[in-house]
Amino acid sequence: MRSESPRDERTTKRPAPAAAPPSRRIHPGKTVAALVSVIVLCVTGYAWGTLNDFTTDDVTEAQKGPKPLDGALDILMVGLDSRTDAQGNELPPEVLRELHAGGSNSGGDTTDSMILMHIPVDGKPVGISLPRDSYVEIAGGFGKHKINAAYSFNKVAAAKKLRAAGKSKAEVEQESTRLGRKGMIDTVGALTGVTIDHYAEVNLASFYEITKAIGGVEVCLKAATKDNMSGANFPKGVQTIQGAQALAFVRQRHGLPSDLDRIVRQQTFLKAMAKKITSAGTLTDPGKLTGLVNAVKKSVVVDKYMDLLQFAQQMQPVMSGGVEFKTIPIEGDIKTDDGLALKVNPKEVKDFVANQTKEQPPASSTPPPAGGGDTKSITVEVRNATGASGLANDVLDALVAKGFGKGNVDNAVARAKTVVRYSKGQQDFGKKVVDAIGGNAVLEEDKDRMVPPGTVRLFIGKDYSGPGKKNTVAGDRMLELGGIRPAAPNQSATPETTPDGIPCIN
Secondary structure, eight states: OOOOOOGGGOOOOOOSSTTSOOOOOOOHHHHHHHHHHHHHHHHTGGGGGTOOOSEEEOTTTTOOSOOOTTOOEEEEEEEEOOSBOTTSOBOOHHHHHHTTOOOTTSOOSOEEEEEEEEEOSSSOOEEEEOOTTEEEEETTTTEEEEGGGHHHHHHHHHHHHHHHTTOOHHHHHHHHHHHHHHHHHHHHHHHHOOOOOEEEEEOTHHHHHHHHHTTOEEEEESSOEEETTTTEEEOSEEEEEOTHHHHHHHHOOTTSSOHHHHHHHHHHHHHHHHHHHTSHHHHTOHHHHHHHHHHHHHHEEEETTOOHHHHHHHTHHHHTTOOEEEEOOOOEEEEETTEEEEEOOHHHHHHHHHHHHSOOOOTTSOOOOOOTTOOTTOEEEEEEOSOOTTHHHHHHHHHHHTTOEEEEEEEOOOOSSOEEEEOTTOHHHHHHHHHHTTSOSEEEEOTTSOSOTTEEEEEEOTTOOSTTOOSSOOSOOOOOTTSOOOOOOOGGGSOEEOTTSOEEEO
């Protein structure tokens, strides 16, 4: 992957057709909102048996294609830039003011965040982010545009036909919305090669309602901070935030040392939210639990074929932090009629997604032979956890030159120590990689079965000094879930912890 320019520096000129939505800034809070809503669905899944009057759609009814035989699920989760709730009702003006979201006409039908969540029956879920500016073929015959416009192009075109057919305003809204969602599902499916089983959609109301329903979340800041753009205004130290404050906490862009600090905030908030939701005080309190479910019903749309009990069961690893997030490979910036967009190679995307979602062999499988001093039988994958651009590719090239098999590269959450992770029973393979990079690495077995047999995964930490390390590098950039490039990691982003176990962050 090559570097991306920050999304807030992009020009976002839209094409002439009426179907094209206006451009807006990314709201990273929506990505986190989507994940929080999934967590809520996960831990309250049993409650939907009686409280099942939430908003559904049949957008996945006609999905066809080969499905995994082991029952794995592929769910498209979408954060919609909409100023309405899940039932189509406009959010009250006072709520919009609190959320710093503009008026009811400020939003639209573009998708500000898209995550394809692959959930195996027995394994670690993986969330694959699709940056909103990815330049792709839009389903429905609209040609190539930014992927976040797939919903709007299809919805607007459908609404025009429905009005011409004399349908009522309510009928036009309901059916065009369904076809907008279906157009987005078809677009993502064609890009990734995945048959999408289910669909979940959230909006701005998610944080506002859910955090209030559970009585807020405890966070800790190293210093006071204020940002008029997001509405953030927080004192130093431990505090409980909810509603508009919670959304501002994860959305704040200005006044932080780097974008990495914003990512740390999102991750910290998500963990604290999960802890609060799964605490006995929430799940054993009928009032809180009902409020939580009702909050989700206001802000989440799911397809009517989703078995939420099965979904909740399979999503349990998320609650213990057992989910890995990836971003599709990006080739760089490209000038288009829609403005500056992100160039993607559909074949490369399909190969990447297939590699991330393929099922691993069971732990009892016979591993490849160690092969003595042979390194050709060892495939090395490299994860850049430093933020230094191009380092993953440079290190992998250096190891391939030493005779190792060439695997893939990606970015990872920042870490101080370099780690070499090997598949069960293949410690010798890991040791060969450690020796090849100079011995300065932590060697550990892959407990989650994410590393295939015959493969070693190298996580490059800040302490890395082995082959491929240069004083000046160019190429890869670490990507945030919404497709925004974080700045290089800095020491201040490393969380400290209070005596009560609450991480203190920027």
